[in-house]
Amino acid sequence: MFQVKFWGVRGSIPVSGPEFERYGGNTACIEVRCGDHKLLFDAGSGLREAGLALLEEGVTDVDLFFSHCHYDHIIGLPFFKAIYYPRINLNIWSGHLAGKMSTRQIVEQFISPPWFPVKTDICEASLNFRDFHAGDVLRPRPGITIQTFALNHPGGCIGYRIEWQGQILSLVFDIEHEPGTLDPVALELMAGADLAIYDATYVDDEMQRYRGFGHSTWQQAVKLATEAGTKQIALFHHAPSRTDHQMEELEQAAKAAFPGAFAARDGQLINL
Numbered sequence: 001m002f003q004v005k006f007w008g009v010r011g012s013i014p015v016s017g018p019e020f021e022r023y024g025g026n027t028a029c030i031e032v033r034c035g036d037h038k039l040l041f042d043a044g045s046g047l048r049e050a051g052l053a054l055l056e057e058g059v060t061d062v063d064l065f066f067s068h069c070h071y072d073h074i075i076g077l078p079f080f081k082a083i084y085y086p087r088i089n090l091n092i093w094s095g096h097l098a099g100k101m102s103t104r105q106i107v108e109q110f111i112s113p114p115w116f117p118v119k120t121d122i123c124e125a126s127l128n129f130r131d132f133h134a135g136d137v138l139r140p141r142p143g144i145t146i147q148t149f150a151l152n153h154p155g156g157c158i159g160y161r162i163e164w165q166g167q168i169l170s171l172v173f174d175i176e177h178e179p180g181t182l183d184p185v186a187l188e189l190m191a192g193a194d195l196a197i198y199d200a201t202y203v204d205d206e207m208q209r210y211r212g213f214g215h216s217t218w219q220q221a222v223k224l225a226t227e228a229g230t231k232q233i234a235l236f237h238h239a240p241s242r243t244d245h246q247m248e249e250l251e252q253a254a255k256a257a258f259p260g261a262f263a264a265r266d267g268q269l270i271n272l
């Protein structure tokens, strides 16, 4: 089994309301199952519900990887109930600030007053902090190989290429592209992948206005996937202002350009 579940697909900030019901309003959180192994990528607001489901299931061992630590990718961590349960063994990984700040420092600084009422010393789970550098190959559990890449994003970000039983899942967000070029890092990440989850915050017409913000477009996802031989692309990190109606139009346009494209939704489950 190689399974992906989207618990949060929005970028920047969670949103709610009737115009966001179909695609969802939680920020970045993706659960990946490789056989019995449970991995989580990013701790956006979607992590709260992911945690409730894992506890319900009786899970004890989890690996959580940060792409980077902008708010939309960490805000769910204090509300991830598993960290307060003694039976949980949680490995927390990051690499985007290698040499500047450790994973432990990132988590302990942000879960502490005055940003949050308590510190991580009240967590009863075993929290095991893991640091790596972009370019390292991670083997978090038997049979899982993860290549790591530095993405073009303000403050740094890590892209992950996860291999399990010959299949490839690529996580390619948050990343900005240079219009008119294909980023060689993105191409390497996405080469022959069964599914690539790609930053589609903007559409091409908006790109000029948001240069330097660190994001990309569905049109760029299609160009990269076509060149890289990617089978499916999940558009991800949707702009907080993009309504369901606009998302549907965007998704249709992307599908017309690349039949394996879809826009990820909260709660969506994909079997690779």
Ligand SMILES: [Zn+2]
Residues within 6 Å of the ligand: 011, 012, 070, 072, 073, 174, 237
């Ligand atoms: Zn983000």
Ligand SMILES: [Zn+2]
Residues within 6 Å of the ligand: 068, 070, 153, 174, 214
């Ligand atoms: Zn970011």
